[in-house]
Amino acid sequence: MSLRVSPWRALAPWLISLLVLLVIPMLVSGNGTFSIINLIAINIVFALSYNMLLGQGGMLSFGHAVFFGLGAYGAIHGMNLIGDAGYDGQGFWAHFPVYLLPLVGFATGALAALLVGWPFCRRAGTAFAMITLGLGELVAAGSQMFPTVFGGEAGVFSNRMVGPVWFGLELAQPADVYWFSAFWVLLAVFAMWAFTRTPLGRLSNAVRDNAERLQFIGYPPRNLRFLVFIAAGGFAGLGGGMAAVNYEIVTPESLGLLTSGLALLMAAVGGLGVFYGPIVGAILVTVMNSLLSDYTDASILYVGLVFLAVVMFAPSGLGGGIEQVRQAWRRGDLAAHLPGWLGGALAVVLIALGLVGTIELVYQLSHGRDKLAQVLGLQPDPSSPLVWLGVVALFAAGFGVARASKNYREARS
């Protein structure tokens, strides 16, 4: 957006997010909530670094967790070095504070991407997806073999209350770690946003849109993809470094296909085409993964269904939806569009409730107990037709509203 914005307007998003980060600890208490917020911060950096590849650079990767995991291992080994150096107090590591470990993560991730990336970046598309899938599986399997580096199944653990202390911030409780995560998430998000404004950032968009034309304006696409690959690997490593400090343990799972899948999930649900899309995706998916399983046994099924719904009905993701509303608000015709959109949202809620009802009832039938019902204190009896009628009613209402709002929207445009 190179349109002439007054400097204040350009700074507004960053000031607001700084304000939000400062206010959160006042509104929230309890280490459990803080540890989820720290996880959200880590996932935001991880999802954004993934979108540097996919959303910005058009490169679909299935091995992004490799750089996240290697960054985490780099940082945890750094933490152990700091701990050991603490005894005699000499050497580089004795003066290296734990807070800067994400930089070690960044360096490890970027270095790994540098070593591996060149043959990968020959082509984007399916070839890139497959070769990163191969890399992901290789490194995940390899991580079981080198105990000194990866610590085998049990992983490598350490203690973050070592090394020099700055600003009196001892990383004891998740509440303290919050400040560490808040600092790094703001810095990383700003850095990744700034990257999109640099010439390399613009050209990475160009390589996404039309790699062939790029050659004819003097740039081999492979070089650009390689540089973007290294930068994305670095920021993934930074996220890994944050995770190492937050959990004080790094296990091979952080390298595996499931973690790469998580990055894809967050970026896609959040919206690939919008810079802040993956941030929205990271928050939603992290909350669903951590909290939902407290309330229902079918939490993984719900994550899958949300993902399917977004891919089918909102291909530009939640971020895309927000962007649509923002554009309409800026154009001033928000009021005209609102009923159509609200109608659509209502339809989604109704159908979702119907679906949740069906799944929980089936759970009641097949597993003989249902957590969600217990938590809500309702005792739906799966055999009584009344309950199923209610579910059918929800579906009917949902589809009705959906059609109505669709007609309304078509009438508008």
Place this chain on the structure above:
Amino acid sequence: MLEIIVFSTLNGLLYGLLLFMLSSGLTLIFSMMGVLNFAHASFYMLGAYFAYALGLHVGFWPALLLSPLLVAGLGAVVERFGLRRVHEHGHVAELLFTFGLAYVIDETVHLLWGSIPVSYTAPEYLRAPLFSLFGTDYSIYRGVTMMIAVLMFVALWYLLRKTRVGMMIRAALTHGAMVGHLGHNVPRLFMGVFAFGCALAALAGVIGGPLLSTEPGMAQALGPVVFVVVVVGGMGSLLGAFYASLLIGLVQTFFVALDVSIGDLLNAVGFGVDPYGEVTGITLASIAPMTPFILLVLILIFRPRGLMGELEP
């Protein structure tokens, strides 16, 4: 030593053929429609579970036919109402759809049939030994599996090479738009191919279920290897997929059978290396599951179009 070689070859062939049955469906879908179907292994699992459920009522052989048909129907519904809708948003959207679909199918199976592996076994008479070699007997069922796999390969090869439908599919591989202009209903062709691919996966499930145990995690455990077979084999090449799956099956089985560590190999070649070090102590057996992915990375770097393919992915 001979015994190990004979058995490894037999086991390698069996595992390879099973891999082929599983990935042959994906060769069609992935190569022809360009759809990176992440849910392919989930349809394989559905095939096993449907065969288990139907088998209780109608017996093994009827289930062998019914289960793939059922899964084909499901595949058609998925393509018609899901994939087709997402198609115009490009390949990434299609991939994301199948990615979410795999989540949903795996969890639904877990929801309906519970988390304990179900005891889906081949009928008793098929488990009797077909022949006995070096005192170890080789069950009829394994022989039947190999036969079905080879039959499947021949049938598929015939269908693709010799029939009109096959010609349409091969044409749509490279020139999808033109096939449409020639008056063929390409969307229905895609639906047919997708359903047929899922049916092939289901058939592999019906056969593979008793061999590899039927449990909710079976799709996730197998997942990515399927892509290796298709890419290493070469896009759109059935023969390539056949060779690739045999290659992977044999390499993996022999790596396991030859219990030799890297240190031993180096020493055999003349290096004086401590065979129990952290790196040199790694045995071929522990590298075995990595071999398909080592193959994948090497093929994509040095021969992107795969063994037999003409197209680069």
Place this chain on the structure above:
Amino acid sequence: MSHALVIDDLKKSFGPAEVIRGVNLRVEKGEVHAVIGPNGAGKSTFFNLVSGAFAPTSGEVRLHGQRIDGLAPEKIQQRGLARSFQVSNVFGNLSVFENLRCACFKQSAAGYTFWRPAGSVKRANRRAEEVLAMIGLAELRDSPAGALPYASQRALEIGMTIAGEADVVLLDEPTAGMSNTETTQAIELIRQVAEGRTLMIVEHDMGVVFELADRISVLVYGEIIATGTPEAIRNDPRVKEAYLGEEAA
């Protein structure tokens, strides 16, 4: 008169099909040289060979005396030869201004920098503004290139080709599919582009060819059958018989 572009016995075949069968061509420095010929004569393939999109089967291409045949397109671009595309080949999601600026980065060797904002590359931004004005798309400055009307996209196509300050420019049917008014605007733009540069144009519209070209070469079935001034070509019997036939204006 030094030659900007020298092409000796250039050949290209795709498997058995021989598309370019030994082309010899000299393009003078600073001239506007048109290449015309019936459909399927191999004009686009010829352009692809010279610009490096395809590697020739045999033969040589020299740019300012240096051999460029077989080089990668970016190497040829860096040596000062740029080309446009018959089908607009722009960065769909980026704005018009962004498209132009991307084409300008190479000149100030700023493409790979990630430590300063794109706006701070003074030379590239100034050049992009200049070309934006030249191709008359100033008011469409921020709309995505993919959403532009056809003629504007063709103008952007030319803009991106000249943004890189190449001194030899290949234009592939710049006025294809344009209305008369749009064609006259395009001709005016091309005349501006031609100042101080060597131009080679592939074009079907004889009006445009005779309006702009200093010299014309006629490509038929992969061979140049004639080269000369517009007058000479109009009256050349071989050209008439092979290409212009009776309807020559």
Place this chain on the structure above:
Amino acid sequence: MLKAVFKLFAVSLCLLSGLARAAEAEPVRFALIDPLTGPMSVVGQPALAQLQFTAERLNKEGGMDGHPIEIVGYDNKINPQESLVQLQKAIDDGIRYIIQGNGSSVGSALLSAINKHNQRNPDDRVLYLNYAAIEPSFTNERCSFWHFRFDAHVDMKMNMLTDWIAENPDFKKVFLINQDYSFGHTVSESAMRMLKEKRPDIEIVGNTFHPLGKVKDFSPYISKIKSSGADVVITGNWGQDINLLIKSAAEYGVDVPFLTYYGSTPGTITQVGDKGVDRVYLIAEYHGDFTDPEIAERQVALYKEKGWDYYPRVAAMLEMMKAAGDKAGSIEPLAVAKTLEGLEYDAAAGHLTMRAEDHQLQMPLYLSVLKDNMKHGAEGTDYNFHQIARFDADQATLPTTCRMRRPD
């Protein structure tokens, strides 16, 4: 903020439906951090069911020091990082007793996290009750005052297995096959060490490792066992790795005893079925004969109500916690921990002692073999493990290298 929103939503609906909770003495709550969803829930759900089933019974007998026992499940999807998030959530919910069992990697993460938590929060310390992570180091070099283990560790079980093999003269060749990760290597090293001490004449004809949970077809390993001429196999495999191994062994007619640690994992007996009879041996703290009528009746009740078999070790753990709480007259972790140290308790499986030195439970161990048409079959089948040997607690005990730092 996010948690509060969910809670508000749930609580409001509760009130909406008019179900008010009966006011009782403030309950003592235990958190079970184990895989409760996804493919691995097959090892987490049975423990949750057993804990809730035993808690109901103990609450009828007055609960723990008068407080009703409440079990809360936290799903970690057997992932160490997720376990730490759930641990923090449990501590946040005011829970001071953490139960875990599946995955030595999860155990290792929880052990180090709980040590650090207690060090950093001296006023709300937490106890880690481990019912199945049998990595020996937890009660040796990595022992901690806040960790109690209610299951015999790898070496204790291997000690008994190797004793049984040593007594049997016609065992000449032993084949070891394990999963290629820390647990598998511990089992293999322990077996080799102990066999060399007790029967140097026995030849280890194979020591193979295969990747965890990745092998689809065990026939190559079986043909190796067959060609090695082994007459007994020792394996620590669990889950799919034990199911497929035994199925393959039966298919290829390899009729040697398979001595296992996890032959009774839920799902194994269903999968293995008749193939396991007289082939699968189990070393564990109990057996499937259910000679004690009261336990037999509970097995039937639990299976009917929850669909899972009786889990004796988990039941004994909760019973000992109740005994320790009653004896300490408090539910405060430090007090309970002090009384739990050295506590003696008579459970169904026999006389149990929680050794104070390293917090490792000393218990009798049983070697049993899978048999058909048992009085109480497992997983709704007719198969279960019939006892063939019993080792008293003092036979099964092993010294420890633990030097525990006790809180002030």
